[in-house]
Amino acid sequence: MREDERAADLIFMRLALEEAAKAPSVGEVPIAALVVREGRILAQTHNYRELWQDPTAHAEVIVIRAAAAALGTWRLTGATLYVTVEPCAMCIGAIILARIDRIVFGAKDPKAGACGSLFNIPTEPKLNHQVLVVGGILEQESQSLLQSFFKQLRENAPVTHSRSTQ
Amino acid sequence: MREDERAADLIFMRLALEEAAKAPSVGEVPIAALVVREGRILAQTHNYRELWQDPTAHAEVIVIRAAAAALGTWRLTGATLYVTVEPCAMCIGAIILARIDRIVFGAKDPKAGACGSLFNIPTEPKLNHQVLVVGGILEQESQSLLQSFFKQLRENAPVTHSRSTQ
Numbered sequence: 267m268r269e270d271e272r273a274a275d276l277i278f279m280r281l282a283l284e285e286a287a288k289a290p291s292v293g294e295v296p297i298a299a300l301v302v303r304e305g306r307i308l309a310q311t312h313n314y315r316e317l318w319q320d321p322t323a324h325a326e327v328i329v330i331r332a333a334a335a336a337l338g339t340w341r342l343t344g345a346t347l348y349v350t351v352e353p354c355a356m357c358i359g360a361i362i363l364a365r366i367d368r369i370v371f372g373a374k375d376p377k378a379g380a381c382g383s384l385f386n387i388p389t390e391p392k393l394n395h396q397v398l399v400v401g402g403i404l405e406q407e408s409q410s411l412l413q414s415f416f417k418q419l420r421e422n423a424p425v426t427h428s429r430s431t432q
Numbered sequence: 433m434r435e436d437e438r439a440a441d442l443i444f445m446r447l448a449l450e451e452a453a454k455a456p457s458v459g460e461v462p463i464a465a466l467v468v469r470e471g472r473i474l475a476q477t478h479n480y481r482e483l484w485q486d487p488t489a490h491a492e493v494i495v496i497r498a499a500a501a502a503l504g505t506w507r508l509t510g511a512t513l514y515v516t517v518e519p520c521a522m523c524i525g526a527i528i529l530a531r532i533d534r535i536v537f538g539a540k541d542p543k544a545g546a547c548g549s550l551f552n553i554p555t556e557p558k559l560n561h562q563v564l565v566v567g568g569i570l571e572q573e574s575q576s577l578l579q580s581f582f583k584q585l586r587e588n589a590p591v592t593h594s595r596s597t598q
Contacts, residue, residue, distance in 0.1 A: 320497055321506040321530035322488075331486055340487040355546070355553050356525025363522055364487035377560065380521070384558055385551070387521050392550055394543065 275370050278302055278348045279404045283372070285310050286325075286350045286411055290418070292317055296411040299325035299349040301333035301342065301366075308333040308345065325349060326357035330364045342366050350408040352379035352401060358387045361397055368398040372408030441536050444468055444514045445570045449538070451476050452491075452516045452577055456584070458483055462577040465491035465515040467499035467508065467532075474499040474511065491515060492523035496530045508532050516574040518545035518567060524553045527563055534564040538574030 278300055285298035289312035298312040309332035314323040326349050334340050342364040350372040353361060358380045361369055369388075371381065380387045381399050388397050444466055451464035455478035464478040475498035480489040492515050500506050508530040516538040519527060524546045527535055535554075537547065546553045547565050554563050 315506055319504060319506045320500050321508070322493055322497055322526050323506075324529075327488055327493075331488055334486050338485060340481055340485045340489075342487070354525055354529070355521050356523075356529055359520055359522025359525055359546070360488050363490075363520070377558070380525070384556065385553065387551065390550065392543070 274305070275348075275400065275403050278307075278346075279350070279370060279372060281307070281310065282348045282350050283404060283407050283411065285312050286408070289313060290415050296415050297325050297349070297351045299329040299347060301329050301345050301347050303333075303337075303342070303345040308336045322356065324354065324357050326353055327360050330360050330366075334364065340364065346370060350404075350411070351375050352381050352383055354378045355380040355385055355387065358397075362388070362393060362395050365395050366397055368400070370400045370403050372401075372403055373405045373412065374401065440471070441514070441566065441569050444473075444512075445516070445536065445538060447473070447476065448514045448516050449570060449573050449577065451478050452574070455479060456581050462581050463491050463515070463517045465495040465513060467495050467511050467513050469499075469503075469508070469511040474502045488522065490520065490523050492519055493526050496526050496532075500530065506530065512536060516570075516577070517541050518547050518549055520544045521546040521551055521553065524563075528554070528559060528561050531561050532563055534566070536566045536569050538567075538569055539571045539578065540567065 282298045282300050286296040289296045293316050294313045300310040301308045309329045311325050311328045313325050333342055345366050346368040347366050348370045352371045352375040374383050376383050378384055388399050448464045448466050452462040455462045459482050460479045466476040467474045475495045477491055477494045479491050499508055511532050512534040513532050514536045518537045518541040540549050542549050544550055554565050
């Protein structure tokens, strides 16, 4: 990886973490995503499953829809998606369908991650689009956000959220 | 499978095929989905990727969002999702996240199907929700719709749609 690409990845992942940190105040799991193209942020959001009562409202799916709306096309060629946690099957599927070039994620998700943990969808050579995957960027910071959130949920029983990112 | 369940599956799949047949007139690939609970259709739609320029606008994702909105909850427990073509990774991921009990699909999708063709996501025992999968219901009718659509696209060159369901 080029030095300037690595520096950009750290900048955008820090912004994603800032976005994720806003989620618990509205009752959402602290996971956030950004879509960036040519150095410009097209969209950024955290999860909205609980507020919207929408099972598809993971940060990645929302941010892809917003970026496509911003550009007026479903093809997000040339874009990079940053997300604080490894995408699940739905989200990596959406990323591939959107023809995103590259994804950068923070923490692994052993329970549902589909970029090397539970599944490894992007490495399937028969897919009609290949996406480059970079994992582990600011992994500790991402994990700390999740751990604090779930610790607080456990302390504030009765629990109204499922204790999983999924 | 019980006889009455089989009969219901045929009824709902025929309705899904009727919905799919409407898609080409608005420039969409003829694939449609229904969410049914307790014998009642909660939502039905075909794909909207081109009209909305939204890469996530597969019939399954749209219908799940609509069914969740109709019920006021992201948990679609007890529901069956009917779709005319085998779901891709994004769609089966969304189905599992929505806690749908059962999916019934028509034609297989060898290029991107994630319920036995390219991937087999629902059989992963580590997932926190198991969905029952029934495939091949009115498979020929579903394939015929797709074949006619792509034949017509080829004949009406210049082609403005990608020649794939994905």
